[in-house]
Amino acid sequence: MLTREEYDEAYVLRSEGWSVSAIARHLCRDRKTVRSYLEGRRKPGVRLSPEDSLQRYVPYCRQRLSDAVHLPARDLFDEIVELGYTGGYSTLTRALRKHRLRPLCPLCCRNLSVAAQTRDQQGNEHVYFTILRLLAPPPHWGWGTCAYLTVARLSSSSRWRAVLVESDDFPYVVEAIHETLRRLGGTGSAWSLDPSMAAGAGKADRVMRDFVRVADYYDVTLEIDSPTSKQTSQLSGEDLRQIMRAWRTISSTCPLPTAQDRFDQLTARLDVRRTPMPSRREANEQTRLLPLPDSAYPAQIRVMRSVTPRGLVPFRGNTYAVPSDLAGTTVEVRWRIGESHVSIATAGGALITRHALAPPGARRTVTGSREPITPDRRTRPSPRPHPVPCRGGGYLPPSPAALAEAQRLRSKDPTGTQHWPNPQARVCVSDGAPEGSSWSDRSPDQEREREDERAGDRQTAAQTAG
Structure with a gap:
């Protein structure tokens, strides 16, 4: 580098007829350095960084790596050296990382799946889940002394949806989570569960492992709120008052679908009241969620029921027929979430019959079995599929666009x-x-x-x- 004083002296000596070599010997500088300053290619007092010599090769590197994502850096270094690059290999690799010249491969990078690309565009949207206990449900629901309301709330817009379930056991909670997310229109990239959701299901460690599998199935991260921390998953006081007011309006003869519709209407009214009309479109754009899988997590619901004198087994607001000689006995009703049929087995596990599943709360009596009776097999659901990694490594020849860029570089060197x-x-x-x-x-x-x-x-x- 030449200082301002050295440059002024070199300029005066050049105007007096000195050669570049003589000026370089007089200033004790390299001849090429003096010539670059005298020709105006460098500014006096400004030191060039090692990456400055790579700047003119950046378009070629970007084009080359766009055509061949897995091109080794050593091969790229050899190519630009042939084009006149005089820097080092470490300078090239540092520039590749700094300027992100190498694009990510959409086939071998899991972060570039469809859901992950949407997650990167939306940011880290959280969905907070909590479960509320509601006393004295209508007797004809067959839920006992209390009902449970599973609530899912978004962190950005505070929108929430709620689903009524008859128990806080793990299968019921999983089913309610999927229904609330379906009402929200998708899922966030992270879930936060209220500690009571895992504690109320019995064995906490086992339930936590099950919830982790559910989160993997939906391709989200899972968090559990600490009981000593601030309950971020809890609803506001106004929302809780609206929920209790809606629950008190449900009469003892109200069907289950009607009660669920009231909560859906309540959340729709609160959305309109919470977000003003001018900013409603902006709020909807900010609350874009990830897509849900085609079906819910296939957890299996198993409940014990007593056969009525007429040979009927009650389950979810409907009754299913079994042989009349089983009247008064206890049977087990099995239903896997997402399946279209329900199975009835003895207390010892022997399969009795299988019926088509009726809509919950429809008060239907299902008789006759049209489904073949086969043993139920407990299968573990597989996580959502990811793209297969590509095997496109190795050297690939330059594309026509890269050859055109190389020809442009060959037309003139850095000097x-x-x-x-x-x-x-x-x-x-x-x-x-x-x-x-x-x-x-x-x-x-x-x-x-x-x-x-x-x-x-x-x-x-x-x-x-x-």
């Missing part, structure tokens, strides 16, 4: 001179000779300047040897 495959011709052109000329085609002034440079090089070598 603004022509590139030639012949080193002798390149030296000839870089010293100022016209394109295609030889040493004898130079002007007398160029010959004298070249001779002065050679004499200066011989004198410097003699002094170094002495």
Whole structure:
């Protein structure tokens, strides 16, 4: 680097007729450095970083890596060296990381799945889940002394949805989670569960492992709120008052679908009241959620029921027929979430019959079995599929676009001179000779300047040897 004083002195000496080699010897600087300052390619007092020599090769590197994502950096380094790059390999790799020149492969990078791309665009949207206990449900529901309301709330807009379930056991909670997310229109990238959701299901450790599998199935991260921390999953006081007011309006003869519709209408009214009309569109754009899987997590619900004298088994507001000789006995009703049939087995596990599932709360009596009776097998659901990793590594030849970029780089080197495959011709052109000329085609002034440079090089070598 030349300082401002050295540059001014070199400029004055050049105007007096000094050669570049003489000025370089006078300033104890490299000849190429002095020439770059005198020709205006560098500014005095400004030091070039190692990456500055790579700037002109950045378009070629970006084009090359766009065509071949898995191109090794060593092969790319060899290519740009042939194009005139004089920097080091570490400078290239550092620039690749700093400027993110290598794009991510959509096939072998899980973060580029459809859901993950949407997650990157939306940010970290959280869904907070909590469960509320409601006393004295209608007797004809068959839920006992209390009902449970599972609530899902979004962190950004505070919108929430609620689903009524008859128990806080793990299968019922999983079913309610899917229904609330379906009403919200999707899921966030992270879930936060109220600690009571895991504690109320019995064995906390086992339930936590089950919830982790559910989160993997929905491709989200799972968090459990600490009982000692602030309950971020809890609803506001106004929302709780609205829920209790809606629950008190449900009469003892109200069907279950009607009660669920009242909570759906309540959440719709609160959405309109919470968000003003001008900013409602902006709130909807900010609350874009990830898509849900095609079906819910297939957890299995198992409940014990007593057979009525008429040979009917009550389950979810409907009754299912079994042989009349089983009247008064206890049977087990099995239903896997997402299936279209329900199975009835004895207390010992022997399968009795299988019926088509009726809508919850429809008060239907299902008789006759149209489904073949086969043993139920407990299967573990597989997580959502991810793209198969690609095997596109190795060297690939440059594309036409990369070759055009390389031709542009070959047209001029960093000093603004022509590139030639012949080193002798390149030296000839870089010293100022016209394109295609030889040493004898130079002007007398160029010959004298070249001779002065050679004499200066011989004198410097003699002094170094002495």
